[in-house]
Amino acid sequence: MNLVILVIAVYIIWSVISALIDNPARYLPSPIAVAMSSVDMLYKGLLPSYFGDTLVRLIFGSAIGLILGIPFGLLLGINRTVADMFHPIMNFFQSVSGIAIFPIIVVWWGNSDKTIFAVILYTAFFPIAFNVLSGVREIPIRYISAARTLGASRYQIIKDVLFPGAMPHIATGSRLSIGFAWRAVIAGEMLAGRQGLGWMIFTGQDADNTAEVILGMVMIGVTWIILDHYLLRPMEADTIERWGLVQR
Amino acid sequence: MTAKLVVEGLSHHYPDEYTGIDVHALDDISLEVEEGELVSVVGPSGCGKSTLLNILAGLLPYRVGTATVDGIRIEGPGPDRGVVFQEHAILPWRTVNKNIGHGLEIKRMPRDQIAKRVQEFVNLVGLAGFEDKYPHELSGGMKQRCAVARTLCADPVIMLMDEPFAAVDAQTRITLQEELNRIAMATKKTILFITHSVDEAAFLADRCFVFSARPGRLKAIVDINIPRGDRIWSDMNANADFLAARDEILKLVREEVSVATEE
Numbered sequence: 001m002n003l004v005i006l007v008i009a010v011y012i013i014w015s016v017i018s019a020l021i022d023n024p025a026r027y028l029p030s031p032i033a034v035a036m037s038s039v040d041m042l043y044k045g046l047l048p049s050y051f052g053d054t055l056v057r058l059i060f061g062s063a064i065g066l067i068l069g070i071p072f073g074l075l076l077g078i079n080r081t082v083a084d085m086f087h088p089i090m091n092f093f094q095s096v097s098g099i100a101i102f103p104i105i106v107v108w109w110g111n112s113d114k115t116i117f118a119v120i121l122y123t124a125f126f127p128i129a130f131n132v133l134s135g136v137r138e139i140p141i142r143y144i145s146a147a148r149t150l151g152a153s154r155y156q157i158i159k160d161v162l163f164p165g166a167m168p169h170i171a172t173g174s175r176l177s178i179g180f181a182w183r184a185v186i187a188g189e190m191l192a193g194r195q196g197l198g199w200m201i202f203t204g205q206d207a208d209n210t211a212e213v214i215l216g217m218v219m220i221g222v223t224w225i226i227l228d229h230y231l232l233r234p235m236e237a238d239t240i241e242r243w244g245l246v247q248r
Numbered sequence: 249m250t251a252k253l254v255v256e257g258l259s260h261h262y263p264d265e266y267t268g269i270d271v272h273a274l275d276d277i278s279l280e281v282e283e284g285e286l287v288s289v290v291g292p293s294g295c296g297k298s299t300l301l302n303i304l305a306g307l308l309p310y311r312v313g314t315a316t317v318d319g320i321r322i323e324g325p326g327p328d329r330g331v332v333f334q335e336h337a338i339l340p341w342r343t344v345n346k347n348i349g350h351g352l353e354i355k356r357m358p359r360d361q362i363a364k365r366v367q368e369f370v371n372l373v374g375l376a377g378f379e380d381k382y383p384h385e386l387s388g389g390m391k392q393r394c395a396v397a398r399t400l401c402a403d404p405v406i407m408l409m410d411e412p413f414a415a416v417d418a419q420t421r422i423t424l425q426e427e428l429n430r431i432a433m434a435t436k437k438t439i440l441f442i443t444h445s446v447d448e449a450a451f452l453a454d455r456c457f458v459f460s461a462r463p464g465r466l467k468a469i470v471d472i473n474i475p476r477g478d479r480i481w482s483d484m485n486a487n488a489d490f491l492a493a494r495d496e497i498l499k500l501v502r503e504e505v506s507v508a509t510e511e
Contacts, residue, residue: 146337149305150351150402151327160350164341 029211034218037211046200051219054185054196061117062181065124066174072125073132073173074162078154083137094130098123098184102191116188123184128173135169136162171236178232182224252406252438253281253304258313259463260299272463273299277313279457279466281406286432286439288453290446290497292505296464297442298334301410304440305331317405327351330404332412336391338383344370344394345379351402369397372431389420396431406438413448422481425451433476446501450494451479458500468500 011031018030025033041047076086098119109115139162147161163170189198197216204212260274273296281287289297302308304315306325315322317329330351338347349366357365370376373393383391392412399407413421425448432439432452443449449456453472460467472493484490 140335140337142333142335142337143339145305145307145325146331146333146339147350147354148307148325149327149329149331150354150398151325152354156354160354161339164339167341 026208026210029214033211034214037209038215041200041212041215047215047219050196050200051223054189054198055223057116057120057185057188057196058178058182061120061185062124062178065121065177065181066128068121069125069128069173069177070132070170073129074136074158074166076129077133077136077162077166078158080137083133087133087137090126090130090133094126098180099187102187106192111192115192116185119188120181120184124177124181127180128170128177131169131173131176132166135166135173138169139165168236168240171239175228175232175236178227179224182220182227186220250283251280252283252285253279253315253317253440254319255279255300255304255315256313258300258303258310258315260296260303260308260310260312262299274303275463275465277464277466279469281438281440283438284436285454286441286452287455287457288441288443288449289457289459290443290449290501291459291464291467292461292501293444294462295459295504296462297444297459298410300464301331301408301440301442304408305329327355327402328405330399330402330407332392332395332399332407332409334411334414336383336388336395336415338391338394338398340383343380343382344375344386347383347394348397348401350398355402365401369401372400372434373397373427387420388416389424392416392424393427396428400431400435400437404437406440409439409441411443412441414444421448426479426481428452429476429479446494446498450490450497451481451484456493456497458497459504461504467504470496470500 014028015030015032018024018028018033021027024030029037038047041050073090076090077083101122102115102119105115105118109118143161143165144157147157152160185196186198186201189196190202191198193199193202197219201213201216204210204216256278258274258277259272261270261272263269264271277296277300279287289300291297299308303310304322306322306329320328322329339350342350345363345366348369349362352362352365366379370379373396375390375393375397378386378390383394386394392415395412396409413424416424428441429452431437441449441452450470450472456470456472457466458468458470459465470493472489474487474489474493478487479490
């Protein structure tokens, strides 16, 4: 209900501003104009194709980032000395955003799909690896000692203590990684792409088609809200709450 | 009677975590624990009780002296020595059942056999009905019962307990002590129980090892010949053997505490 009121309010304010300004088609097309442009884009088949390209990049990039980042964080975390050594390095890389490493990747590989993919992978990898490493470091030693005194091997300690113990951080880190990757996909497509939502926004501006630019922005935001609300947040809340690791 | 645990000439030094100054924690400790015996170790804080336990658990490497279980030198942790830790060390992401069966899972016992054995120990420690609960849903006393069941379920040669009831409230502690007595009677498990509570040491032990203040030395051994079946807290105030043993241990510990305070 609140959502409906909010959407209507935004629609009215947007429409009013758009009606009051000069040359709305250039500066702020009305919601209806944006909707018309989406119909036009749908008709041409460009919107589904761009959206699909972007989603595929996000899914592959962040999936591979997570698949590599989770074990990497776990392995670094096993040995406390190694973990302490790598912690600042990982913290460094997880703070240097994908957009900041873009230029150097372009120098290496030019404006290509490979470049975009590398940036998404980089963006997804470090937040998850850093979070998993932090998670492993925060596991109380007594849990590890308990498993060792039960005769657990190194592998069993990873499987039964470190992995589940780091699970809340894995959940949070995954959400962060996918969130950052989503931004990186758009930025990557704007800078080095030939298709996708980022590309659509970029070419929309070039072609003076502001409605298309806004359509792209709306698509990006709405996709993220759906992804976050229906997939990532429930996953995170579920692991954390079920184990009582966070008191609410 | 055969000795399950034999410690000979065990000494240990370590650098203090904060100051780096050398701490002489254990000095020439020799002791034996017989099969089926429950021994307690008491002493003032800093007497090396926990150091001893960590060495016996295999969590702390040692160089001077020997410690053997069934004649095999202790080198690192192993399932022959089960440990019940001071703080709740059961895994928060495993249910009661899964925690209790963890040792058997590690040994790769078939699932149906694990389930059968786990049920036995769930009943033994009185956790029936809580099998599928997670630790955060349990009271402090129940968590420690779960920890005891987890250790026993793996069937160690000896169970090492490191002040396991120190963190629970007084009422629960008394109940847990009586339950441990009952469990010791039922399982005939060899148990080494570390505590700073003289009452607890006297109530539970067949023999009580009293340690001196740092460096920890074995100061005296007090025998407590009370049949396990008679060990009920409500009867203890009228039990001359218990009172005598408690007073003797108390006197021995007090001497050490005053030495430690004078220093």
